Amino acid sequence: MRKKLHFSTYYTCFWPVLFLYHYFRKSLEAVLFLDILLLVSSLVHMGCPSSVMCMRQRQLRNLELCSYYLTLDLRLSSMKKYVFGLGSAQVLATTAAVGVIAHCFAALPGPAAIVVGSGLALSSTAVVLQVLQERGESTSRHGRATFSVLLFQDLAVVVLLILIPLISPNSSKGGVGFQAIAEAMGMAAVKAVAAITAIIAGGRLLLRPIYKQIAENQNAEIFSANTLLVIFGTSLLTARAGLSMALGAFLAGLLLAETEFSLQVESDIAPYRGLLLGLFFMTVGMSIDPKLLLSNFPAISVILSLLIIGKTLLVTFVGRVFGVSAIAAIRVGLLLAPGGEFAFVAFGEAVNQGLLSPQLTSLLFLVVGISMALTPWLAAGGQFLASKFEQHDVRSLLPVESETDDLQDHIIILGFGRVGQIIAQLLSERLIPFVALDAGSDRVAAGRALDLPVYFGDSGSREVLHKIGAERACAAAITLDTPGANYRAVWALNKYFPNVKTFVRAHDVDHGVNLEKAGATAVVPETLEPSLQLAAAVLAQAKLPMSEIQETINEFRNRHLSELTEVCNYVIIQ
Numbered sequence: 001m002r003k004k005l006h007f008s009t010y011y012t013c014f015w016p017v018l019f020l021y022h023y024f025r026k027s028l029e030a031v032l033f034l035d036i037l038l039l040v041s042s043l044v045h046m047g048c049p050s051s052v053m054c055m056r057q058r059q060l061r062n063l064e065l066c067s068y069y070l071t072l073d074l075r076l077s078s079m080k081k082y083v084f085g086l087g088s089a090q091v092l093a094t095t096a097a098v099g100v101i102a103h104c105f106a107a108l109p110g111p112a113a114i115v116v117g118s119g120l121a122l123s124s125t126a127v128v129l130q131v132l133q134e135r136g137e138s139t140s141r142h143g144r145a146t147f148s149v150l151l152f153q154d155l156a157v158v159v160l161l162i163l164i165p166l167i168s169p170n171s172s173k174g175g176v177g178f179q180a181i182a183e184a185m186g187m188a189a190v191k192a193v194a195a196i197t198a199i200i201a202g203g204r205l206l207l208r209p210i211y212k213q214i215a216e217n218q219n220a221e222i223f224s225a226n227t228l229l230v231i232f233g234t235s236l237l238t239a240r241a242g243l244s245m246a247l248g249a250f251l252a253g254l255l256l257a258e259t260e261f262s263l264q265v266e267s268d269i270a271p272y273r274g275l276l277l278g279l280f281f282m283t284v285g286m287s288i289d290p291k292l293l294l295s296n297f298p299a300i301s302v303i304l305s306l307l308i309i310g311k312t313l314l315v316t317f318v319g320r321v322f323g324v325s326a327i328a329a330i331r332v333g334l335l336l337a338p339g340g341e342f343a344f345v346a347f348g349e350a351v352n353q354g355l356l357s358p359q360l361t362s363l364l365f366l367v368v369g370i371s372m373a374l375t376p377w378l379a380a381g382g383q384f385l386a387s388k389f390e391q392h393d394v395r396s397l398l399p400v401e402s403e404t405d406d407l408q409d410h411i412i413i414l415g416f417g418r419v420g421q422i423i424a425q426l427l428s429e430r431l432i433p434f435v436a437l438d439a440g441s442d443r444v445a446a447g448r449a450l451d452l453p454v455y456f457g458d459s460g461s462r463e464v465l466h467k468i469g470a471e472r473a474c475a476a477a478i479t480l481d482t483p484g485a486n487y488r489a490v491w492a493l494n495k496y497f498p499n500v501k502t503f504v505r506a507h508d509v510d511h512g513v514n515l516e517k518a519g520a521t522a523v524v525p526e527t528l529e530p531s532l533q534l535a536a537a538v539l540a541q542a543k544l545p546m547s548e549i550q551e552t553i554n555e556f557r558n559r560h561l562s563e564l565t566e567v568c569n570y571v572i573i574q
Helices: 002-023 028-046 051-071 080-105 110-121 125-134 141-167 178-217 220-240 245-257 262-285 290-295 297-321 326-336 341-352 358-373 375-389 418-429 441-449 462-467 483-496 509-518 528-541 546-573
Strands: 411-414 434-438 454-456 475-478 501-506 522-525
Touching (some): 080 110, 080 141, 110 297, 110 341, 110 358, 125 141, 125 341, 125 375, 141 326, 141 341, 178 220, 220 245, 220 262, 245 262, 290 297, 297 326, 297 358, 326 375, 358 375, 411 418, 418 434, 434 441, 441 454, 462 483, 475 483, 501 509, 509 522, 528 546
Parallel strands (some): 411 434, 411 475, 434 454, 475 501, 501 522
């Protein structure tokens, strides 16, 4: 009866949270605040969760984490400076600082101090990515740096979860001394390499043929069921191997992301993202004891303040070392200052291995949970600082090579008017890196106020294009206002950076012909698509079937573009 009460109360509290999440979708702060309130109130009535409930929490948390790993665009090669440089420096510096404080002032043994430092060095991938996406800052300067650090943290947690059992008092290594820790780190590295090898082998040898066969049969139910099998199967296999189920969820997400079917898998899971996010926050809150919060409020407040302030300062300093601007580094620090979901997994495993006491772990759970709830407000504080202190004179708007040298296979947007801004918004929503260039200081300043990678400069200048990484870009969208500026930009890219595919907005047919002659990959007349959309609306009002409207519009578009291509080819031959 007691367990039934736990489940009924849990789901009764959840549905209002899910409703509020979708209703206040653009205000994540309100959702988190209401979510935490509901969590605390449910805990007061429920008491401590049963062991069965704890198991359900871990399963739900693993599924939610896997859904986020599927949507991560793992561009490790394009962001290696930030991922392996800034990311590793942040994790090591925070682990060392927190570990030393825990060892010297809290009298924790060395292995326990390492676990506490490593756990608090992690940040919440789920919360931070959601905040960046909601605020449209995923491809901003601080967004790229934050995303890179989160990627390294997700890789580092693999080592941490393997390390904990090896340095515990229950381990055959004894868990004490530098030699034991060094041996454990070496073993963790070996197991991490083995895990990555298994991901590549599994993705290429097993998943691709299986998913290909399912796709040929066009059975959506089997496709979704196979995805769930991979998620839970990998989690169970890692658990049987003596590792964490969360590690299995991590590996499953990366494994599925390696296949060409990742977009369909992501599409299948997408409807449940809101559901899983709500469940995730509830499972986090159900790990918190509100009575402990009230009885230890002063100590928790001090630890929480030290965590937020200390991590912010450390990340800001490390960011400056790696060439991140001062304001962007502060914003990265504020986003990464709170704890993360893997801290719950790491600390829970440390309790099972006898490294941490249950009392200390409960205290750390409170600190991490409350800090995660503060993430949206910290992000808002970073934007406030940027709006107050970042200067927007023309010199500050010029491209700086150190701010774009981490870009690889990115998109260049030349012209940040209405069309360029729409393209930038679409790229941001898909987490595709881009950099924009415009000759209007007002438009550049407006984009920089949102911390978007927009710079002032001449789109036809070889030096300026080099500073925004044109030699490493994969494509350029040219949407400049004047025909001459468009032509110069296409000519410069075709001459100095021929690897870049250029897609240009043409003002008319003659302009399109000139752009094709200059080397444009594709030309789109600026009046074509608005005219077709307007025509489609008129045809719909005339009671034509939607299928017929679509066929008519597509036929006209193809005919118009083919005529433009024929004219261009004729002129070039002549």
